[in-house]
Amino acid sequence: MLESDLALRNATYGLFVELGRAPTAAEAAERVGSGADEVVRGWRRLHDAHALVLNPATDELRMANPFSAVPTAYRVQARGRWWYANCAWDAFGVLAALHEDGVIETSCADCGEALRVEVRDERPDDESLLFHCLVPAERWWADIVFT
Amino acid sequence: MNLFRSEEHVERWLGGREPGATIPVAKLSELAQAWWDDRVSPEWRPHTREQNQAILDSLGLTGPFWRLPG
Numbered sequence: 001m002l003e004s005d006l007a008l009r010n011a012t013y014g015l016f017v018e019l020g021r022a023p024t025a026a027e028a029a030e031r032v033g034s035g036a037d038e039v040v041r042g043w044r045r046l047h048d049a050h051a052l053v054l055n056p057a058t059d060e061l062r063m064a065n066p067f068s069a070v071p072t073a074y075r076v077q078a079r080g081r082w083w084y085a086n087c088a089w090d091a092f093g094v095l096a097a098l099h100e101d102g103v104i105e106t107s108c109a110d111c112g113e114a115l116r117v118e119v120r121d122e123r124p125d126d127e128s129l130l131f132h133c134l135v136p137a138e139r140w141w142a143d144i145v146f147t
Numbered sequence: 148m149n150l151f152r153s154e155e156h157v158e159r160w161l162g163g164r165e166p167g168a169t170i171p172v173a174k175l176s177e178l179a180q181a182w183w184d185d186r187v188s189p190e191w192r193p194h195t196r197e198q199n200q201a202i203l204d205s206l207g208l209t210g211p212f213w214r215l216p217g
Binding site: 001006009010013014016017049051065066087088089090092093094095096097098099106108109110111113115117119122123124126127128129130131132133134135136137138139140141 | 148149150151152153154156157159160161164166167168169170171172173174175176177178179180182183184185186187188189190191192193203211212213214215216
């Protein structure tokens with residue numbers, strides 16, 4: 001990974017946390033002192049390196065894992081706001097990345113019953129719940145949105 | 148990568164599909180801590196495959212299902 005792409009990636013994540021949403025290419029360009037076109041080219045390289053995920057149709061951010069740029073079934077409350085995560089693993093990942101306690105809201109993928117998990121000092125308050133990962137690790141990035 | 152109320156709910160959701168891996172939510176939280184802890188650090192650098200595999204191994208997530216691509 002180019003050092004300039006690494007700097008762009010870290011600036012992008014920094015902005016995501018500051019703004020509470022995915023930054024636009026123009027916002028990232030202002031942060032790193034380049035042009036928006038250059039940012040999009042860098043984001044594409046980072047997408048190919050699995051360092052973030054773009055919407056291929058628009059070149060906008062789709063995921064800055066564990067954060068989702070679009071609404072999902074995994075909502076996480078931390079630092080006084082709500083975040084979206086890409087999956088259950090990422091929901092806990094949002095709290096890990098922010099180094100915060102918080103609350104995860106989702107539903108049982110089978111029956112749809114609402115699930116609310118409070119995480120304090122890295123421990124979930126309801127330890128009866130189960131996490132199921134359908135796709136083997138070897139294929140996680142073959143279709144990361146499905147995974 | 149979903150949450151379920153119990154093993155019974157996992158099995159019903161699978162509906163005969165080949166299962167993946169099921170772990171308790173407390174183990175998932177441990178995994179998330181190890182995997183994502185550094186993700187918004189301004190000094191973040193990409194994990195190597197070996198680093199990520201070591202995280203899985205350290206939590207007992209071993210075997211073919213948890214083997215990352217080489």
